[in-house]
Amino acid sequence: MMIIPAAAALICLLTRQRRVYEYATVAGAAAMVFIALSIAAGVLRGLVIKSPGGMIYVDALSAFMLVIIALLSFVAAVYSVEYMGNELTAGHLDKKAHRYYYLLYNLFIFTMVLIPMANNLAILWMAIEGTTLVSALLVGTYRRRESVEAAWKYIILCTVGITFALLGTFIVYYASSGALGEGKGVLEWTALTSMASRLNPATIKLGFILIIVGYGTKAGLAPVHNWLPDAHSEAPTPISALLSGILLNCAFYGVMRFAVIARASCGPAFVRDMMFLFGISSVVVASVFMLIQGNVKRLLAYSSIEHMGIIALSFGVGGPFGLYASLLHILNHAIGKPLMFFVTGRIKGLYNSVESEGISGILKAMPLMGVIGFIGVMALAGAPPFSMFVSEFLMLRALAAGGYWYVMGVFLATGGLVFYGLLKNFGGMFLGAPSMPLPVGAAVYKSKTSFITGTVMFGMAMALVVMGIYIPGPLDRLITLSAGIIGG
Amino acid sequence: MPRQWVVVYSITDFITIGMLLTVVAMNSIKRIETCLRAYTLNSLLLALLMAISAFYLDAAHLYVAAAFTLVSKGIAIPLFLKKVVRDLKITREVEPNINTPLSLVITSVLVVVVYSSLSKGIFIEGFTENTLKVSVSIILISLFIMITRRKAVTQVIGLLLMENGVFLAGFSLTYGMSTIIELGVVFDVLMGVIILGVFLTQIKKSFAKVDLDKLNTLKG
Numbered sequence: 110m111m112i113i114p115a116a117a118a119l120i121c122l123l124t125r126q127r128r129v130y131e132y133a134t135v136a137g138a139a140a141m142v143f144i145a146l147s148i149a150a151g152v153l154r155g156l157v158i159k160s161p162g163g164m165i166y167v168d169a170l171s172a173f174m175l176v177i178i179a180l181l182s183f184v185a186a187v188y189s190v191e192y193m194g195n196e197l198t199a200g201h202l203d204k205k206a207h208r209y210y211y212l213l214y215n216l217f218i219f220t221m222v223l224i225p226m227a228n229n230l231a232i233l234w235m236a237i238e239g240t241t242l243v244s245a246l247l248v249g250t251y252r253r254r255e256s257v258e259a260a261w262k263y264i265i266l267c268t269v270g271i272t273f274a275l276l277g278t279f280i281v282y283y284a285s286s287g288a289l290g291e292g293k294g295v296l297e298w299t300a301l302t303s304m305a306s307r308l309n310p311a312t313i314k315l316g317f318i319l320i321i322v323g324y325g326t327k328a329g330l331a332p333v334h335n336w337l338p339d340a341h342s343e344a345p346t347p348i349s350a351l352l353s354g355i356l357l358n359c360a361f362y363g364v365m366r367f368a369v370i371a372r373a374s375c376g377p378a379f380v381r382d383m384m385f386l387f388g389i390s391s392v393v394v395a396s397v398f399m400l401i402q403g404n405v406k407r408l409l410a411y412s413s414i415e416h417m418g419i420i421a422l423s424f425g426v427g428g429p430f431g432l433y434a435s436l437l438h439i440l441n442h443a444i445g446k447p448l449m450f451f452v453t454g455r456i457k458g459l460y461n462s463v464e465s466e467g468i469s470g471i472l473k474a475m476p477l478m479g480v481i482g483f484i485g486v487m488a489l490a491g492a493p494p495f496s497m498f499v500s501e502f503l504m505l506r507a508l509a510a511g512g513y514w515y516v517m518g519v520f521l522a523t524g525g526l527v528f529y530g531l532l533k534n535f536g537g538m539f540l541g542a543p544s545m546p547l548p549v550g551a552a553v554y555k556s557k558t559s560f561i562t563g564t565v566m567f568g569m570a571m572a573l574v575v576m577g578i579y580i581p582g583p584l585d586r587l588i589t590l591s592a593g594i595i596g597g
Numbered sequence: 598m599p600r601q602w603v604v605v606y607s608i609t610d611f612i613t614i615g616m617l618l619t620v621v622a623m624n625s626i627k628r629i630e631t632c633l634r635a636y637t638l639n640s641l642l643l644a645l646l647m648a649i650s651a652f653y654l655d656a657a658h659l660y661v662a663a664a665f666t667l668v669s670k671g672i673a674i675p676l677f678l679k680k681v682v683r684d685l686k687i688t689r690e691v692e693p694n695i696n697t698p699l700s701l702v703i704t705s706v707l708v709v710v711v712y713s714s715l716s717k718g719i720f721i722e723g724f725t726e727n728t729l730k731v732s733v734s735i736i737l738i739s740l741f742i743m744i745t746r747r748k749a750v751t752q753v754i755g756l757l758l759m760e761n762g763v764f765l766a767g768f769s770l771t772y773g774m775s776t777i778i779e780l781g782v783v784f785d786v787l788m789g790v791i792i793l794g795v796f797l798t799q800i801k802k803s804f805a806k807v808d809l810d811k812l813n814t815l816k817g
Contacts, residue, residue, distance in 0.1 A: 257803050261812060276766055
């Protein structure tokens with residue numbers, strides 16, 4: 110599993126033939142999808158994969174994350190071939206930068222694949238820090254003033270955040286050595302969870318706060334989200350999709366693993382309160398900023414913060430419904446958000462702009478993109494019958510069952526703001542008479558999407574629709590199993 | 598026990614206080630190369646502390662960790678940053694947002710707060726009992742330096758000092774983790790510095806200056 114992206118990266122390093130490294134990336138990603146699905150099938154049969162040294166451990170939750178990572182890296186790879194090819198012909202970047210893009214792309218996937226497979230919490234930390242380093246370079250791909258600025262902010266803020274997470278990891282280790290005796294501490298997640306009730310609650314509390322601040326920075330939870338809109342809006346579109354579709358979830362995965370320990374050690378109330386704190390501030394901050402955004406990519410970035418907030422909230426409620434909703438929402442967001450970034454990338458190709466003002470009538474100018482985009486927007490806004498409605502509804506049900514009415518109130522109010530913010534911008538873009546495409550962009554970009562890219566995007570949109578009505582059996586079992594792991 | 602003199606003369610305290618002082622001194626240093634020297638001294642002290650603890654505890658893996666720290670933080674990173682600084686032709690820090698006397702006062706307040714609040718809570722026995730307090734102070738002061746300084750290079754040095762602080766804290770809490778983990782973490786830090794160096798050059802190219810005040814186009 111880990112070897113494939115590493116090998117693909119090596120190919121990018123060795124060859125200068127554009128077609129060769131493009132195909133290597135796509136083929137590698139396709140192979141990863143296959144392996145991830147077979148791992149998931151194995152996990153469903155009750156297998157747990159462990160490496161001899163105990164460094165690698167794959168259970169249902171890891172398999173769930175692996176499937177998301179593999180699928181997303183595949184669709185983004187397919188999209189990259191067309192998008193980055195267009196950027197190359199348009200002269201936005203040179204050949205060398207184009208090749209480095211694919212090299213870094215594969216390294217990025219490599220570090221992200223490592224995250225759910227790591228059993229050791231320090232390895233988890235290293236992998237997450239690795240994603241920051243690689244993706245910062247990807248954010249800076251264009252070397253424009255803004256992208257360099259965004260990359261700088263991104264790497265500084267996330268490194269500071271993750272340094273706190275390292276301290277948190279040390280403190281958890283200290284707690285374990287307090288329970289096991291001097292010098293015998295452990296960092297294996299499996300070992301820590303089995304002895305969690307014996308860990309000192311005060312120490313674990315401190316550790317968990319540092320962890321949630323640290324990985325929360327990376328997961329884009331407000332109030333430590335400031336890097337996110339910049340990085341998402343300045344990165345090349347496929348990378349924006351990967352950042353918000355899987356990177357945020359990978360960081361949140363780190364929080365989830367620690368939360369299992371914290372829940373067993375200092376009780377569910379503490380974890381719930383922390384999650385509510387970060388979740389509510391995320392949805393509030395995001396919904397307010399979404400009202401004033403004119404730049405569509407930034408709008409989508411703030412929407413990511415909102416959705417991470419929702420995931421945190423439903424994770425905080427806990428219980429079978431809350432956890433199920435949280436994981437389902439991770440999946441839905443990982444499909445819906447990249448899809449919208451892809452659509453935005455196409456629009457940018459045609460109009461050479463990502464400001465919602467001045468663009469209209471996309472439904473007529475690019476019918477396929479218009480329809481797909483419209484589905485995506487409605488899904489992101491949480492409208493029925495799309496998949497996000499299901500997970501949000503499940504969360505509301507869990508909240509109501511727990512009696513957290515104030516959280517429900519805040520969520521519903523911000524949900525309304527988000528709906529308005531999204532529709533105000535995207536509605537104007539999709540509907541109405543087509544504004545004339547600017548000649549600069551249109552001359553070099555094919556206005557028609559290629560068949561493969563179109564199929565992939567159409568498939569993603571269909572997934573949003575279908576999952577709103579029916580969740581396939583194996584997926585349902587996988588999520589239930591994962592929720593069981595978190596719920597203990 | 599013949600190794601007891603390490604504790605009797607409280608050598609660890611001397612070293613950790615030395616680390617704290619280098620960070621405090623960062624507040625008043627204006628020349629970038631002197632800042633780098635302060636960081637180098639800080640890292641060397643960290644490596645020394647690890648080596649002495651290795652001697653005291655008679656633990657081979659701590660010698661290895663000390664060697665890693667010495668080579669990466671004490672030698673490689675300072676040399677690399679020195680080269681970057683020379684290439685960028687920056688010599689002095691511009692006047693920070695908060696002037697030197699005030700920032701020294703704030704720094705000392707931070708130390709007092711850390712000492713008073715950590716006297717309860719986590720309690721560590723043994724020869725590193727003061728180390729945790731010092732390391733948390735170092736982390737906070739470095740964060741403060743990162744916030745107040747205007748040159749991007751100083752921000753990087755602040756980040757590195759903060760990482761040293763976390764290493765110190767981790768060390769006092771765990772007496773060193775397994776070697777492979779130390780190696781991995783150090784490797785990540787090293788890569789981070791190199792990438793930050795790359796970005797410093799890019800900032801210089803696209804903004805003509807490496808002042809952070811210039812990085813203000815992206816808002817809202």
